[in-house]
Amino acid sequence: MPAPETVLSVRNLAVRFGRSKLRAVDGVSLDLGTERLGIVGESGSGKSTLGRAIMRLLPNAAHVEAATLDFDGKPLLTRPEREMRTLRGNRMALIMQDPRYSLNPVLSVGKQVAEAALLHGKIGKKEAYAKAADMLARVRIADVERVMSLYPHQISGGMGQRVMIAMMLLAKPRLVVADEPTSALDVSVRGDVLNLLDELVRENNSGLMLISHDIRMVAAFCQRILVMYKGRVVETLTRLDEAQHPYTRGLIAAMPDPRNPVQRLQTLDRRAIDALEARS
Amino acid sequence: MSLVTSASAGSKPGILLARIGRSLKNALIKLSREPVGLFGFIVLLLLIIVAILAPLIAPYSPTTQNLPNALQAPSWEHWAGTDEYGRDILSRLIYGTRITIQTVLAVSVIVGPIGMLVGIVAGFVGGRTDAILMRFTDIVLSFPSLILALSFAAALGAGLETAIIAISLTGWPPIARLARAETLIVRNTDYVAAARLYGASPLRVLFLYIAPMCIPSVVVRLTLNMAGIILTAAALGFLGLGAQPPAPEWGAMISSGRQYMLDNWWVAVMPGIAILLTSLAFNLVGDALRDILDPRHARS
Amino acid sequence: MIEVSNLSVSFGSGEARRQVVKGVSFVVGKGETLGIVGESGCGKSTVLRSLAGLDRHWEGEIRLAGNAVDRERSREQLKLAQMVFQDPYGSIHPRHRIERVLAEPARAMKIGDGWSRVAPSLEQVGLPANFAERFPHELSGGQRQRVAIARALMLEPEILLLDEPTSALDVSVQAEVLNLLSDLREERNLTYVLVSHDLSVIAHMCDRVLVMKDGAFVDELDKGALEQGQTHHPYSKQLFKASFL
Structure with missing residues (x-):
């Protein structure tokens, strides 16, 4: 250490x-x-x-x-x-008990993660989407394509927590x-x-x-x-x-x-x- | 049903009184944190006192005509002026509170229980009963209330009673919907499940478990409705379909003062202020009651 | 005390029909947990609710204290088993005083007036008698759960479903409530069925554990196996590993 x-x-x-x-x-x-x-x-x-x-x-x-x-x-x-x-x-980032309340309910999971990628890297939309998919795969979400099209209320709590973590991998909070x-x-x-x-x-x-x-x-x-x-x-x-x-x-x-x-x-x-x- | 025996729980009236006292005190403490609501309550209280003591407070008779004195502007003698027959407007307004409060209370007493019964039964029984009751409610809800009231008044003859019936007929559907929504939530709670487990009959569940949870929101809704009732009653009076002259109904007073309004503003404005103030007070009280009775709407 | 054979529960109909519990059988002896x-x-709560008589979609056979019970329970059948719910904030009527909460079972069943038994039952779950006057919101979560336990015991059932x-x-x-449940079990020779996701609570309370996954039991562990962490199925092994990091 x-x-x-x-x-x-x-x-x-x-x-x-x-x-x-x-x-x-x-x-x-x-x-x-x-x-x-x-x-x-x-x-x-x-x-x-x-x-x-x-x-x-x-x-x-x-x-x-x-x-x-x-x-x-x-x-x-x-x-x-x-x-x-x-x-x-x-x-700085906060992870709460139920991630489904911290995600935007009217945006699909993929859009939200891609948005985080757009915000933190100076990249285009397509790249952001690809990067979001990368990150979701990194938090061991199996069926990335399908999960990205889902809305927060359609995913389980564990999945939601992974999505939150994926977004933080992009933001790299201190x-x-x-x-x-x-x-x-x-x-x-x-x-x-x-x-x-x-x-x-x-x-x-x-x-x-x-x-x-x-x-x-x-x-x-x-x-x-x-x-x-x-x-x-x-x-x-x-x-x-x-x-x-x-x-x-x-x-x-x-x-x-x-x-x-x-x-x-x-x-x-x-x-x-x-x-x-x-x-x- | 043992609605009455719930009071005997303490077995002594002393305990019961103490409990009521405690609840009242709590309500007052909460109310004192809501200055606007408190204002509404005070206005309403004054209104009720005025209605009860009208003969003692009113300086003149509300109906005795005094033609030489017609259409006097507000003065120390006639605070709100006189109308086209020389009647003191203030006295008429004071007697008018009786009609207004009578209308509001009568409508609420009819509308509240009917709406609640329909809503709770529809929500609790569900299935086809629910469908039939709610479609019927929708049909009634789709009538414009003033038009229905008009046709009723036309069919049954004009008068205060017809106005009350007509307003009540269109007044219950919102209450029924509210009670149904509340029932649907309460029906699925664990405490109702527990009640079913210890063999509580459906009637017992309905009256002892579900109804108490619906009452607060229904009371709030009724209070907020009262402002609307006053306005509808005034509108009916204005159209000549409510209380009949010479009864000092506020809407009718505006209506009869209409032709003199341009030169003698007070004839229409004074009853207008009374209507405005009363419906405002009911609205404020309704809002305050929501905060007091319903913790879900509590302000942070 | 409890015999369940081939219990299946399905919800919905037609295309949307979903089998939540898939033909499970088990036996619980008197005084056993x-x-x-x-x-x-996984369907564990559904099994419990079917046992209690709250869910009526079940098929198969349930026998409580030797009697086969119907989907629609009679009052006598309801008295056999009572339930304690998960959320102490939602399982007690918010506008009933504690005395009414505790008197209701007897009153609803029309056996006695119920009021006279409020004080002793409060004492039994370790609450002072003057709590009868209070409303649920004036109690803490643990106190409420004690009241819920007292209420479930009002009809003197032999089986408590937790x-x-x-x-x-x-x-x-939690420790206080679990101790209370152990004491009551001993005093009254009660039979418990305890449903939980928390393996350590289950291991502390139970003589025998069934591991449930996707509507069926995949493993059965007795007290010794729990202590040593012996499992017979990969899923229960995974559950064990995850529970005790």
Whole structure:
């Protein structure tokens, strides 16, 4: 591995919604190099809000504050919305749970990928189409010609996720935020999608932020894991067996494991965790 | 059916009252975040108070003629002026609220249940029943409501009752369609599936599971309809087919003031303002109700 | 407890006719928990809905507690098996208070008034009795699923059909609900059929697992085989590999 250069640098990021005093994200600091970073937490832990805050995709009611929020060495928070829009199309990308909502429903898959090719390479229409077909083949879509003529609602979730990744292979983003990219997919295609994501970030030398509730999946795929609880990062791990924090340990123990069967699953002692969090 | 026994769940009236109080309080809190809707509610409330207390509020009799006083411009004595028979227009407007509210309530009470019943049954039973009921609804929907009302008024004789019947006849199809659409969604939910699994009869499912989900949108639709009802009633009155003189119906007032309108603007403008304000209030209240009752339309 | 022979389910007619379940047979003993695992669209939910009596397009034979049941169930037949649905947000009527949710099964069946059994049944699933006053939207997902389980048990069925009961929940809440289901099974000697795409949940709960693909069972694994990851079919092998990265 080459020395990881910093793609994203965040210090003390906080997000509040509306007039609420409660912070959905509270004092999060992280550095992302050209690596795979996992963000794990339960619903309401603020993990998705964090991802969207970094991409500045939160609604206007959200107040985002940070001591530093630098992307590629330049601050993000002060940029005008128009600049952000070009940035989001080119340099940073978001992969969502159900790709069929992020694709344009009235354009065929082929057209959309070709459009991405047109946007990022100075080429003609025909070339763009050929390039799109190339990319779709690269994400291991079998029947490329047929798939290109389909509309987003006609393809499966796994296929949609591949199409999204194909478009990103063209755009070559520096930062990829993947928010639960596999939880709407069938088990057998999850591995494929993750592998494709991995290829994508390796090839472009970009940083990947994988947001998920599935701590085991993240642990298997990412080099570093941030565990979030109630808007704060409680622990940073490289391996699951390093877990110290009772919340992380609770999460791991709560998952059933067929290789290690138990009569009763362990449940989280939320009161103890909250007490511990209040002290720190 | 045990619609009534649902209240006995708490077994004590105290609990029930507390629950109603809590729901009212929640609704008021939500309403206070909608200043425009609140304005609509206040106007409506005033309108109802005025209608109830009309004899106490009105400074003059609405029907007694006073020919020497005819066509007086608005003044301190006659705030809205007098009409061609010397009747105080403000007093006539105040009594007119009674007719308007009566019309609106009567039409809603007829249209709401009929529309809901047709829609829910069509959506729930489906198949041929659905096809027949909805084609019938389409046929009625394709009649221009004012024309149908006109022919009805012509056939049954002019009068407030005929106007109410005529408006109601064309008013229910939109409600039926709405209720049907809502039913089609609710019918396929897991909670209805669960109800079928514990042996709930179709009638029970219809009244206890599906109807409660349709009521909010129907109420909203009815409230928004009320503005239209007022306008149609006024139009019928204007054409001389609604309430008959000397009843102080707003549309009829504009109609009779028409020939004096050019020189004496207040004769037509004052009832016009009343119609405008009332239908506006109903529209605002309808919008606010949609936000309060229906979380799907909640503003972010 | 459950005997299914040659169950087939088809939807649509004519050209568009599609066979979703292709002549499957299985037996579940009393107190046993059978898991059915498979991917979306493999027909596992359809099997469960046919068992429950929600789908009426099936052919073949279903026997519950020794009695052959009809497509159109009688009240007595409905009492044999109840179902817990996947989405706790969609399976409880949003405008019914919890007490009504729990009283409805008895009231609909016309056995007793139902209200008196609300408090004990809440307690049984580990919820405080004052939850009876609340509306579903005032409960969390896990609490709702507990209510749904309590409702399914109101008619005291011997069989509980579980359709992905925890897939909409967080891991820690999932653990609580799975524990509750294990406790109830022990207390009441219930028979479960659990359908899920999550092999680890299935392996934790079930004595036996059927692997379903394209409307048919391709593999059957017992507890020991699950622990050691022994499979007899390439598809279940692939499923295993994908589930435990």
